[in-house]
Amino acid sequence: MFSWSNKDEHKKTPELYENVVDGLKRIYRTKLLPLEKNYQFHDFHSPQLDVTDFDSKPMILLVGQYSTGKTTFIRYLLQQDFPGIRIGPEPTTDRFIAVMYNEKEGVIPGNALVVDPKKQFRPLTKFGNAFLNRFQCSTVNSPVLKGISIVDTPGILSGEKQRVDRGYDFTGVLEWFAERVDRIILLFDAHKLDISDEFRRSIEALRGHDDKIRIVLNKADMVDHQQLMRVYGALMWSLGKVLQTPEVARVYIGSFWDQHFKYDLNRR
Numbered sequence: 001m002f003s004w005s006n007k008d009e010h011k012k013t014p015e016l017y018e019n020v021v022d023g024l025k026r027i028y029r030t031k032l033l034p035l036e037k038n039y040q041f042h043d044f045h046s047p048q049l050d051v052t053d054f055d056s057k058p059m060i061l062l063v064g065q066y067s068t069g070k071t072t073f074i075r076y077l078l079q080q081d082f083p084g085i086r087i088g089p090e091p092t093t094d095r096f097i098a099v100m101y102n103e104k105e106g107v108i109p110g111n112a113l114v115v116d117p118k119k120q121f122r123p124l125t126k127f128g129n130a131f132l133n134r135f136q137c138s139t140v141n142s143p144v145l146k147g148i149s150i151v152d153t154p155g156i157l158s159g160e161k162q163r164v165d166r167g168y169d170f171t172g173v174l175e176w177f178a179e180r181v182d183r184i185i186l187l188f189d190a191h192k193l194d195i196s197d198e199f200r201r202s203i204e205a206l207r208g209h210d211d212k213i214r215i216v217l218n219k220a221d222m223v224d225h226q227q228l229m230r231v232y233g234a235l236m237w238s239l240g241k242v243l244q245t246p247e248v249a250r251v252y253i254g255s256f257w258d259q260h261f262k263y264d265l266n267r268r
Contacts, residue, residue: 061184070155097136134167193231195242217231
């Protein structure tokens with residue numbers, strides 16, 4: 001009779017989800033995805049999200065020039081080696097390596113990785129076969145990797161070497177990963193503070209994801225505390241020219257390897 005009298009009858013029962021991820025998947029599929037398709041959002045911005053994008057673990061991307069300790073940093077976190085690890089003073093890591101958890105250790109090549117429905121790397125096919133040959137997944141049985149995945153990148157080149165084409169869009173791949181990872185760690189070496197042209201382009205590709213970036217000055221135990229202050233100041237000056245922000249970037253200082261510190265005065 002009166003519209004207000006049967007108001008309770010029209011109330012919808014609230015949708016219940018077992019966890020937040022299931023709720024996000026449902027909302028994206030029913031509400032956001034039709035809107036994105038209607039406005040052709042996937043054509044000009046980013047491809048649609050798959051189920052694997054919601055189910056995947058948080059990812060950390062390591063970026064830095066060659067021999068700044070990126071691969072050693074991963075070994076320090078895992079407390080063990082992983083398949084495909086190569087460490088040396090020269091540019092050793094020549095590919096993108098996604099270090100992920102699995103009970104069986106092994107290496108999955110990039111061509112197989114992008115067609116695996118359980119992994120979130122399918123959109124990387126757009127970068128071509130030259131990139132997929134330089135991309136692999138190393139699976140390790142480590143308790144650390146039960147909560148996160150780590151992506152190791154090729155050492156960024158300097159000098160004459162950076163003029164040689166890699167054969168694929170390196171900065172484009174970095175941009176793709178930067179959109180999807182949860183933390184980006186920029187590693188610097190206390191002995192190698194110059195920012196090459198390729199490194200500058202890579203940092204510019206990460207622009208827009210400033211909230212994810214953490215800057216780490218690695219190998220800080222190789223210099224004494226007085227030299228470390230000079231190195232820290234020089235790094236801040238170099239970063240100020242590249243980041244182009246009025247605020248000073250926060251730099252974390254450490255030495256991530258399993259050897260004894262050479263100068264441990266700064267440990268305090």
